[in-house]
Amino acid sequence: MRLVFLATGDIGLPSLEALIASKDHELVAVVTQPDKPVGRKLVLTPPQIKVRALEAGLPVLQPEKIRLELDALKALNADVFVVVAYGQLLPASVLNIPRLACLNIHASLLPRHRGASPIQAAIREGDFASGITIMWMDEGLDTGPILLQHETVLQPDDTGGSLHDRLAAMAPAALAEALALISSGNAPKIAQDHDLSTHSRKLERAHGKIDWSLDALRLERLIRAYQPWPGTYCLIPTKNGVQATLKIHSAHVVEHSDACPIGGTILSTDGHLLMACGSGVLELREVQLEGRKRMPAAEFVRGQGLRAGDVLS
Structure with a gap:
């Protein structure tokens, strides 16, 4: 034919x-x-x-x-x-x-x-x-x-x-x-x-903004689904007080005993980056600050001064 x-x-x-x-x-x-x-x-x-x-x-x-x-x-x-x-x-x-x-x-x-x-x-x-x-x-x-x-x-x-x-x-x-x-x-x-x-629908970059009020399992799937396009991201406070975009390349749902009512709260930065979600906890594994290289989240938190209790938007 x-x-x-x-x-x-x-x-x-x-x-x-x-x-x-x-x-x-x-x-x-x-x-x-x-x-x-x-x-x-x-x-x-x-x-x-x-x-x-x-x-x-x-x-x-x-x-x-x-x-x-x-x-x-x-x-x-x-x-x-x-x-x-x-x-x-x-x-x-x-x-x-x-x-x-x-x-x-x-x-x-x-x-x-x-x-x-x-x-x-x-x-x-x-x-x-x-x-x-x-x-x-x-x-x-x-x-x-x-x-x-x-x-x-x-x-x-x-x-x-x-x-x-x-x-x-x-x-x-x-x-x-x-x-x-x-x-x-x-x-x-x-x-x-x-x-x-x-x-x-047709995806745009704005669709990749993380809503921390969602449950951890849904966010983990969304991060995988939107890799590499349109990507997922949130905003973080920097040392000079200005918010910067943090791309999230991979994450994993983890068991964690600490309850936190506010999604987006950092639960731990001790060798990892644990985030409270609307339900459950997400460990960010690989991230990228705007203008910087992609890196393991544990390496990223050491250089950013992030602490447990900080809230990401």
Whole structure:
């Protein structure tokens, strides 16, 4: 079959590699988002999807609005559009272009965690499993019928980064199975139970601010879920009396006998950094003060003069 691959996020790279190497299908073009300014110097940077596609000699389209590229898309004569983390909703005028289907590779077990941040949501909400869903696309947000799903059990130390990479690696096999089913004419269309759906919003840095009134287990999951993006942080008092941002890279729930009614209170700095939460105690293990290097929390507290009883906001 003739395929067009629409992707922007790095989660699509293993699937792109598989389609480039495929002997069963012909990848005729790649569609991705326009190059964007990156970093403090705002260097115009292409998506890695584009970089790899050009290395493979594939035509690349980068429309600001895909609905304005209908003629170019139609000229590709595609049987199937394969979409993963593309970054634009596809209108009906685009969905109707391929001869057989528009398929979406979604990083959750739909209908749970529709939307922009399903990987982080699965860890944050304490799900038992996540996975890859291959879905027939419609005009809704991840609402189309399910073709198939591949599942993975979440591990106690999974982070947003580790789960992202595992799901990215799972996607090519799921996609190959889905394309084989379409080629054979036996691909199922399983309607989603919309009553079971949840929505995961697009994440921004502000969503990583720690609310110490939450229980320790929920905060531990949130810290793992938001590592490396958008990250988690709180504010701490410094020696000159100004508050600074403290990034929290890892933490662990611990048993502790001291009760404290105020979440955010430091319970101990004796070789570690123990924080009172709304319920339970969290040990911060790896932290990073703004403008400084990442370091073990025990090393950090020695240089900051923090004491038991101090309250972090």
